[in-house]
Amino acid sequence: MRDRRGPGAARAGLTGLALVAALALGACQTPGxxxxxxxxxLDVASAPGAAEAVDINAAGDPVVEPNxxxxxxxxxxxxxxxxxPRVHFAPVVGAPVEKVSALSQRLxxxxxxxxxxxxxxxxxxxxxxxxxxxxxxxxxxxxxxxHVWDVFTPSGQRVHRIQGQExxxxxxxxxxxxxxxSVMQTIxxxxxxxxxxxxxxxx
Numbered sequence: 001m002r003d004r005r006g007p008g009a010a011r012a013g014l015t016g017l018a019l020v021a022a023l024a025l026g027a028c029q030t031p032g033x034x035x036x037x038x039x040x041x042l043d044v045a046s047a048p049g050a051a052e053a054v055d056i057n058a059a060g061d062p063v064v065e066p067n068x069x070x071x072x073x074x075x076x077x078x079x080x081x082x083x084x085p086r087v088h089f090a091p092v093v094g095a096p097v098e099k100v101s102a103l104s105q106r107l108x109x110x111x112x113x114x115x116x117x118x119x120x121x122x123x124x125x126x127x128x129x130x131x132x133x134x135x136x137x138x139x140x141x142x143x144x145x146x147h148v149w150d151v152f153t154p155s156g157q158r159v160h161r162i163q164g165q166e167x168x169x170x171x172x173x174x175x176x177x178x179x180x181x182s183v184m185q186t187i188x189x190x191x192x193x194x195x196x197x198x199x200x201x202x203x
Contacts (some may be wrong), residue, residue: 081115085199088119088126094134095176095184102181103132106188114192128152128159130195136179138171143178149191151198160202162194 089107092100111118119126129152136145144167151160166187170178 080112080117084115084117085196086117086119086125086127087111087195088122088124088129090122090129090131092132092134095136099134099176099179099181099184102184103188106185107192110189110192114196116192116196122154126154128195129154130191132191136175138175138178141169141171143168143171143175145179145183145187147187147191149195151195160195160198162191162198164190164194 089104092103095103108118122129131150131152133148133150134145136143138144144165146165147163149162150158151162152158164187166183168178168180168183172178
């Protein structure tokens, strides 16, 4: 069947694929000083069930294309404002594959809806590269997901940090087992909102 969505929608779909791959392919990269310090603070290496490298595509998880509603056969090309930020998401550190998948799917949909253009690489004209670090801890019958996002310029200068945590009921030997996909989606929404609020103040 012929794809009638048009070049704009096709590019949006490819951007979603690029985001999923970008969030997953960080294991082969050597962390810089900032990344190493964040990883140490979160203790991601010792968190049960966590993974520093997650290949989402290899795991066969579905990819959600931005602007394509369930059951739709065509999509309207995304229109961005002239001042829309261009963002590249580096691979996420510290969360297992299924959690990163939920996060990346949400970002690939919510970012364009928030007037944020997703770039497949940091060298593709991105205004900022955003690097995320996660850890999950269980205690007293609940689990807390800690997340930190560092915002870098193309020259590698860190200009902002976003941090937060989400607590959910339930605890187990693997803290991530108690974390539903909805929590990762909430984290994606809040991170985008915080980033846009900071960018608006910094403009």
